[in-house]
Amino acid sequence: MHDIRVIRTDPAAFDAAMARRGLSPVSSEILALDTQRRAAQTALQEKQARRNALAKEIGQGKRQGADTAALEAEATALRTDMDGLETAVSEFDAAIKRILEALPNVLDASVPDGPDETANVELKRVGEPRAFNFVPKQHFELGEALGMMDFATAAKLAGARFTVLRGKLARMERALAQFMLDFHTQERGYEETIVPSLVNEATAYGTAQLPKFEEDLFKTTDGRYLIPTAEVPLTNMVAGDIVAEKQLPIRVTSLTDCFRSEAGSAGRDTRGMLRQHQFRKVEMVCIAHPEKSWDEHEWMTRSAEMVLERLGLPYRRIVLCSGDTGFASTRTHDIEVWLPGQGTYREISSCSNCKDFQARRMNARFRGGSDGKAVSFVHTLNGSGLAVGRTLIAVMENYQQADGSITVPEALRPYLGGLEAIAAG
Known part of the structure; x- marks a missing residue:
């Protein structure tokens, strides 16, 4: 607002x-x-x-x-x-x-101008894509051949844009989420938090999902909404509050299922599990002092990037242009991971500084100043740390072998009982 x-x-x-x-x-x-x-x-x-x-x-x-x-x-x-x-x-x-309430946030002066994603600017690239001595497959080809990724059963149960994972692939997705949570809480100062997957109208309004983006949400018969991301409940935990300046920054992280109608995405990524109605994501949220929010934006972006570095996955950082920056954000860094099966980089995290835009909608403030009495709006930030399903896709494609097996990254092996590879049978 x-x-x-x-x-x-x-x-x-x-x-x-x-x-x-x-x-x-x-x-x-x-x-x-x-x-x-x-x-x-x-x-x-x-x-x-x-x-x-x-x-x-x-x-x-x-x-x-x-x-x-x-x-x-x-x-x-x-x-x-x-x-x-x-x-x-x-x-x-x-x-x-x-x-x-229908007007988007004011863009930071550093955001490049441009009509759409074609004008986004690459800021850096980390890691060299692996040179394969065979034609790399896409994740759905690998998963179906292993018998551990089942789209037909998911369609029978729920329709298009759902996936059933089985066996070691299901275990690997769980391991990825645990690995991410451990990293963010033990090394990056975020507090693990479990939040509701259903929120009321005021909560969805506070982070600007409502009223503009209601068609993107799943609504229940009693007027609640399934969360599209844990950003919604995590950020709203300070709605209506006046926190003490000494409490800032408040860094929280949560693993949740996310639910999105994918309105307007017909025909995009229809194969595989890149674009789903339901997926798991580890989210990071920071409630920051206005003078420190850009420091927190970099801290959050690096937190997401370091997960990929620990997993040995090549990525690049992008700053979104004016035409591609989200409604509530003043500046957004997208992190795109290399997918050899597609031969391109795809978004795996989006880290945004919203400044006081959401805070004004939520009436979220802090008390501080030289006299300790001044009340001001906090700044809010959110970012994926990471989208778990997309990270699974990236691991599968980057660590695939010629025989269709998948090598388990070193960082994940402690979470998989020392398992070194996932193979059929």
Whole structure:
């Protein structure tokens, strides 16, 4: 959510910021409503002051035995006028909110301009893709040949975009999640947290899933939503709170199932398990001091990258351009892992700094300053650390052997009882 005071101060700058997002100027509409709202609020306050004065006059008149009928009639009329003004103020507030809540975050000045993912900028590349002496297969070819990745049964159970994993591949996915959680909690300072997979409307609103992206969510019959990512409940744990400055940064991580309708993705990644309605992800969230949020963004991005480094997987870091940056983010780093079966890099993590955009929606603040009394909005950050299913895909494709077996990365072997390879039979 945006601070309307910023728009009042420099509406041209706000329109320019929205133009970077491909949006038409909107400040004049917002400020016109704001002007009417403030006029109604001023009139309401004036009438309230007159009504308070009348109450004193009426009381004094009655004590003196005077006729107060005219004063009482004026007070009644004022009450009617005030009811109308209160309704008007509420309606103006709602109209302004409807506009503001549909507008994306202001992009950081460092974000490159561009219409879509073709304008994203590579920042670095780590690890050399393996040279194969055979044609590498895609994960679904490997998994089906092993008899451990079953899309037909998943389709029978739930439809398209679901997967059944069996045996050692199922165990490897579990091992990957455990490995990630151990790394983030033991080496990177995140606190492991178990959160609900269902959230209420206010929680989905707080991180900006609602109202704009409701079609991407699965909604239950009682008005709750299945989480698309643990970012939603993790970030909202400070909703409505004022935390002490000394508590910052708050770093939390969680392994959850994630549920996405994948609206608008028809025809994309229909084979395999790259794009699923249900998948597991280890999420990182940080609640940060505004002066430290960029440090936390780098810390979070490196946390995700280090998981890939421990697994020996080649990757690159991308900064998303203006046309590809998510609604709530001011700057996003995507981490893309090399998939030899596809012969390309694919996203495996997205780490975003949202600054105070979500905090304003959630009313999440901290108390600090030189006197220890000033209250300000926190900054919120979120990132995948990593998408577990996509990491499984990357391990399968990068560690595949000519006979269809998969070598287990050294870092995972302690989680798999020392298992060195996954093979059929």
